Amino acid sequence: MIPIARNTLSCLFSNPNSFLCNPNVLSFHFFSTARAKRPFIPSPEIYDVLVHKHQFCPELTALASSRLPKFRSHERADSLLSFLRENSFTTTQLQKLVIYDPRVLGFTTEGFKSRFKVFQDLGLSSEEIAKIISSNQGILHSCMASKVIPSLSMLKALLGSNDEVARLLKKCAWFLVSDLEKTLMPNVEILKSCSIPMERILHFLYANPRCFLVKPDIMRKSVDRAIKFGIPQTSIVFIQSLAVFSCTSEGMWEVKLETLRDSGFSDDDIFTMFRKQPSVFSASAKTMKNKIELVLDTGKYNKSNIVTCPSAIGYSIEKRLEPRMQILRLLESRNLIEKWPSLSAFARFTDDRFFNMFIRPYYDEIGQECITKMCQARMEKKL
Template identity: 70%
Template structure:
């Protein structure tokens, strides 16, 4: 094993970029590789007992500052495996910070118990930690426990906290006292119900992790545009402005102007459906051009139904438009459905109305090719 480790390490010295460029888990500075000396005993544990690639084992063991105890490394990895961590997840954790191999089992148990007490399963905990690896290295007393307490006080229950951390585990790693809490207060002072604030927190937590002066400006801008304070749209509008610069906002406005919308049209759409302004310039253009090209839906209908711009063009809009064009070319329909129906109806409703009645006339195979296969792209 020692020979293998030395051989792999020598390969790294010859071409340090070769392994790093082909790995999606490593990001070491190449200048540091020349000083790395692997620990053969640790390599042996990682490779032979826990199925680590030799190159990864060499790099990880060479970055251990202390606690170079192969028995402890084996115990740590075995314990995490018993708690539903996969080999791939363990590799990510070890490469991120090999010091995990020097952790005590007692320390790991107490850390995992905090998340178990929220009601998270071992698989959920493993997924959460492997996707936000710094959780294992953050202070329990100064970061994780205080953040959990704040989240529980805000959301009201362990179940709600668990729902949030499964979606965005990195909330443990931020200073919630300086971001989340004051920003929640800003929204509450606008008389926004707490349930709506929590709705946005669950679906767009990054909205709250900005400086409070940014949040205030976003609130003021949403009010200035005329988004109703009592609507969920207001919460979404604030989230959009928190992460949209003046320059990017102007780009979105100009994109819609170039497509034939007036500024009043744009603001009217924003008041109704702020999330569509998260769409990239190209996607926005493609969707609008597809709808206008039908000659069935114009600017006015899009302004009245901006939700149509939120659907997938590949999986929803384009396949449905193709079906309607086909039916119209065969004189099987005289009138297209409203834009609202086209964009928001379920697949079942669309199929019942515009596909199922025409199986015999058009052919089931042809419809499947246009509609079903198009949706799978």
């Protein structure tokens, strides 16, 4: 018997997001508690194929085997996993497939080859195909003839070429398992009815693909809300506002408004901020509040500065705001600068420009300290 790690359940509750990157926790999250209490006695042959040949974790292997008590074709499982590995699937991606549905171990290699060919005909590389399938395993259970191929044809008619279809799928594979006739196409028509050029609609599609998979009613309500804010329908900001509204319920929107009001912003301030930078409002109310407090606590900027430059609270605290604040405090403590830059310059400058203006001139005095802080921020950004 293969024991399940004792800390699996505690990990799930202590860090709800951990199951996204931990195969052991993910497998525990997927399978029911009732089934998890049953003894796990995996087929020795299956266990050998998954663990020893394909480097699966023992806990996942035990759970997968318990879901398939009558499954004994270890040769088929080995053949399939070997084929996928030869086509650029990593161990992590293979485990994701099995976590989603252990029955995939019983699929034939020929069936996968036919699906691969459809994606290869789009010009996708094996690495890209592996990423698309592992990020949306529902593709494996969607009928090619009645679902996947018609969806691809619809996307090609809309986008114009296989290359553009591949480009979109690399950003969001959900288009292959969604009913495009009830989501994508009606939403495109709604935007066209707003006199938005098709070129801009397609740009919006690539930038925010999931917005086009919401129900048309949600898209219509998003359009109405953007119009109420007085945003011109022909502007880029109108499109950006739809991206925010389409993924924000009215209840959550009210929470964000109340949070900003509690922070001292008037409704006029809020409307001004939204019209300037709608994307800032895609963050949670708590995140917005934390960034506002961080900026105001410097004593260098006030609410009117944030209203003038709302994009400042759209940047990461850890990767941009806090490291730069530390550097400016250091320069100020050494009397190397008389005042801080404007909020706009502070937040919007690229790392290189910030370095050239606030680190390079003072390198002899505190260069190493500043470089360390900047390097730390850049390293976190890369990770």
